[in-house]
Amino acid sequence: MNIYDEFKKVKNASLTLMHLKSEKKDNVLKKIADLIDKSREKIKSENQKDIENGKRLGLNKALIDRLLLNDKRIDSMISGVMDIVAQDDPVGMIDRGFKRPNGLKIYKVRVPIGVIGIIYESRPNVTVDAAALCLKSGNASILRGGKEALNSNRILGDIIKEALVSEGLDDNLVYILEDPERKYIMDMLKAKDYIDLIIPRGGEGLIKFVTENSFIPVVKHDKGVCHTYIDKDADLEKAVKIAVNAKVQRPGVCNAMETLLIHKDVADEILPRLKKEYDRFGVELRGCEKVRNIIDINIATEEDWEAEYLDLILSVKVVESDEEAIEHINKYGSSHSESIVTENYTTAQKFLESVDAAAVYVNASTRFTDGAEFGLGAEIGISTQKLHCRGPMGAYDLTTTKYIVYGDGHIRE
Amino acid sequence: MNIYDEFKKVKNASLTLMHLKSEKKDNVLKKIADLIDKSREKIKSENQKDIENGKRLGLNKALIDRLLLNDKRIDSMISGVMDIVAQDDPVGMIDRGFKRPNGLKIYKVRVPIGVIGIIYESRPNVTVDAAALCLKSGNASILRGGKEALNSNRILGDIIKEALVSEGLDDNLVYILEDPERKYIMDMLKAKDYIDLIIPRGGEGLIKFVTENSFIPVVKHDKGVCHTYIDKDADLEKAVKIAVNAKVQRPGVCNAMETLLIHKDVADEILPRLKKEYDRFGVELRGCEKVRNIIDINIATEEDWEAEYLDLILSVKVVESDEEAIEHINKYGSSHSESIVTENYTTAQKFLESVDAAAVYVNASTRFTDGAEFGLGAEIGISTQKLHCRGPMGAYDLTTTKYIVYGDGHIRE
Structure with missing residues (x-):
């Protein structure tokens, strides 16, 4: 033949x-x-x-x-x-x-x-x-x-x-x-x-x-290294709900969150609450030093920021500002799905404009990036490239x- | 560096x-x-x-x-x-x-x-x-x-x-x-x-x-091997004008015509008129046997149907039907710009739907495929591929x- x-x-x-x-x-x-x-x-x-x-x-x-x-x-x-x-x-x-x-x-x-x-x-x-x-x-x-x-x-x-x-x-x-x-x-x-x-x-x-x-x-x-960023002006109720959903609802898929970024001003308050939730679902947390000063978890290394776990593992980082969050995402993300949790209008708009990804969210779980959820019907895949x-x-x-x-x-x- | x-x-x-x-x-x-x-x-x-x-x-x-x-x-x-x-x-x-x-x-x-x-x-x-x-x-x-x-x-x-x-x-x-x-x-x-x-x-x-x-x-x-097809129901005045313009107005560019297809029913009438016009502009014609039975020109070989001359040379073929014209274009064309000259509504629609190219014309010169002519402003090129x-x-x-x-x-x- x-x-x-x-x-x-x-x-x-x-x-x-x-x-x-x-x-x-x-x-x-x-x-x-x-x-x-x-x-x-x-x-x-x-x-x-x-x-x-x-x-x-x-x-x-x-x-x-x-x-x-x-x-x-x-x-x-x-x-x-x-x-x-x-x-x-x-x-x-x-x-x-x-x-x-x-x-x-x-x-x-x-x-x-x-x-x-x-x-x-x-x-x-x-x-x-x-x-x-x-x-x-x-x-x-x-x-x-x-x-x-x-x-x-x-x-x-x-x-x-x-x-x-x-x-x-x-x-x-x-x-x-x-x-x-x-x-x-x-x-x-x-x-x-x-x-x-x-x-x-x-x-x-x-x-x-x-x-x-x-x-x-x-x-x-291609792969999905998706982030959620909890801003200093986040509604913490929504933040916990979204950060948990993005990780645990179906961890083995490309639109699940792999890294959580938290503004330093809300880290003390939200990290213990998040840890309690993640523990319930058996999520292993790996954090930067600042996170580890607040909750007792393993350390995250450079490889963790790049990792697509597709599993109940999450890397967590405290950032000084929304700029640092955006910079981290543009450096380590795979341009798939990225979310900010905030009530601040200007910060939300800045995040939407500055993050380079196929789908950028405000106050929603990254898990929605999907043909059926977007109302496009069945999908043949999720393009992580820019052309076409x-x-x-x-x-x-x-x-x-x-x-x-x-x-x-x-x-x- | x-x-x-x-x-x-x-x-x-x-x-x-x-x-x-x-x-x-x-x-x-x-x-x-x-x-x-x-x-x-x-x-x-x-x-x-x-x-x-x-x-x-x-x-x-x-x-x-x-x-x-x-x-x-x-x-x-x-x-x-x-x-x-x-x-x-x-x-x-x-x-x-x-x-x-x-x-x-x-x-x-x-x-x-x-x-x-x-x-x-x-x-x-x-x-x-x-x-x-x-x-x-x-x-x-x-x-x-x-x-x-x-x-x-x-x-x-x-x-x-x-x-x-x-x-x-x-x-x-x-x-x-x-x-x-x-x-x-x-x-x-x-x-x-x-x-x-x-x-x-x-x-x-x-x-x-x-x-x-x-x-x-x-x-x-990429290259442009563009065709004009003169249908049996063409307005021959328009046909001559378009076929001449598509070849001679600027022969060295990708949207210039390289092959002219003519329905057998109008070949006898239009070929001598076209030859006269092309002679005025010094265009060398190369034709199939049927064309050569009507006007005295050189023979076109398989290579001519594939050629992008970018010059005052034109290959000419007589076809039995619009289907044969479409088939020829889909086989030899480079999916750039293709034109039909016809007054027949149904034939025009069929040509538009069946020819696979970036731009398909009815009763117009292929020379219009251009960012400025399309009103898109300056162009960085003309894409001859299908993606993006x-x-x-x-x-x-x-x-x-x-x-x-x-x-x-x-x-x-």
Whole structure:
């Protein structure tokens, strides 16, 4: 098999999607949801093969859990697809439009990107989410999942292809790239004539490899080193509630807080209250010297300020001013989600303007950075880079623009 | 000199630009325009050194001409900067805003990208255009010009720095990277902690090198293989005017037409008329067999369909249908600018939807794809890729977005 011939088929298929009606795309998605529902037993039995292989290969419990497709997770795949059906079709939305003095009418219209290559790891539900979001936004997709999920991804891919064919569409619109020997990633990254965008989803090593080797534009879903800053003018009730929620509500995700910054004027009062709460949830605290003068915890080192724990661990630092907080965040943060707790209007505005991140909050938990919470519908990831899109990335962000220009024999003088 | 220490200074300086008032930025730009005007003699004498070096090194006439700064070109640099002053400040524009059912208020606001690295070749006016556009959009810039323009770029850089300092700003906001030995390009492409976007402007070799080696997102200004398709329902008067304008008005630029497609039903009538016009302007025509059955011209080979001539040469093909025209364009075009000439409403809409390019026209010359013609003000290039921005790239496209979220003690359940 020449993999570039395969990619070329996908590219050609993608051209047929450019002017497909929204209704048609939604019908395919509904069909996918329906077929997943009808194929539960088959999906679970194929998934079981992956689970058994995984156990044989000695995958740890967390990885096995991520692989698992049970009825509850199948339900959630189905409702995920139906959520995408419910979203507005971004294709054809007009971002801007104007008439020039010479009479030319110019419209900046949203159009599909083309072919999107997604490189992901163990969770098989990504296969369905990604295919559905790409179809909704008029894109073909090349889905290169992890080898642990080979059987699950194959059956889900078969279902998607069946849905495409049953609606009279080309089944090359979703290409499931089986790559148990990891030999096609580099081919994908170099296939600039056939793939328009690469989205890596996975560990730091994968993201780095993709960023450093791709000839194709990449939107990455990278790590989240998120902060909460409790200002001297904070409402301490809100502060405790937000700082606890940001850490403990789901510590293993990218929008959870990893470092808490506290203004020196309120440190004495709030730190003991926070410690009591964090102790209840079993959070390990690591602090700077000033924090350790107030509560008895371990010391935080330089590595702690840089760490994405994804766990019940929190580094805590006392700062002299909001400027110091902003400086710390811009130095150590990963430009994901950052929050200030304050009742002071001017300090809030300064923080919002000066902190460089995808999402900046006042008086709210960083845990809200999420496609569904933002009302954008399902997301294909959270972009931590600045180009193309930033923050939760939904169907809209899987489109680009085209200028459409209506003339009447216009020539340039 | 450790180049990364230098880049770090630029990155730090860029943070000070994030919440600078539009007025302040415009004052710097006005100062730049003013200082250029006052330093004409100095600029011309420094430029003369580059011209003499260039002649000594045997640069061809076209390159020497691109290097030259005379009074007329200095005037146009000044008016270019004043055009940028006149543009709206994109920073702070709100792309979207909504209130969630839980009361969170979310705004998607445009913010600077950070540090923009521009790698360009001989024209020294790019130094001023690029610095001004970056400042307007709140970005610091690292400008790595060509070695031929070393003295010109240095004096222009000094002027820009003098303007920054006179307005009390950090002169690291515009960093002129002198690189006569071509040793810093790779350092720029790997400096992902300090540079947020790379824009290459130059020949195909440079663009390819940058695309294949950058760890940083790239927006490229690549070649333009633009088409005009004369449909069977074209108004032939308009068709001749447009097809001639798109080729001859300025053949050396990326939005000039390189291939003309003609529907078989009108080929007999229009080809002799076109040939007469093209002959007047000294255009060399190369055609397919069907064209050569009607007019006596050279044959076009496969290479002609792929060529960006940037010259008074045109390849011409007769097609059987609008589908064949669309297919040809999607196969050979460079996704830059494509035009159909037709009076048929449905054919026009089909062409607009099916052709994949940055700008698609009905009844107008492809020569209009340009920041100023589109009313976007000065442009830093024309993006031929799909991510981030597509088509003429002005100050707006040098910004990204940030979600600003106002809560009132919101936590996620």
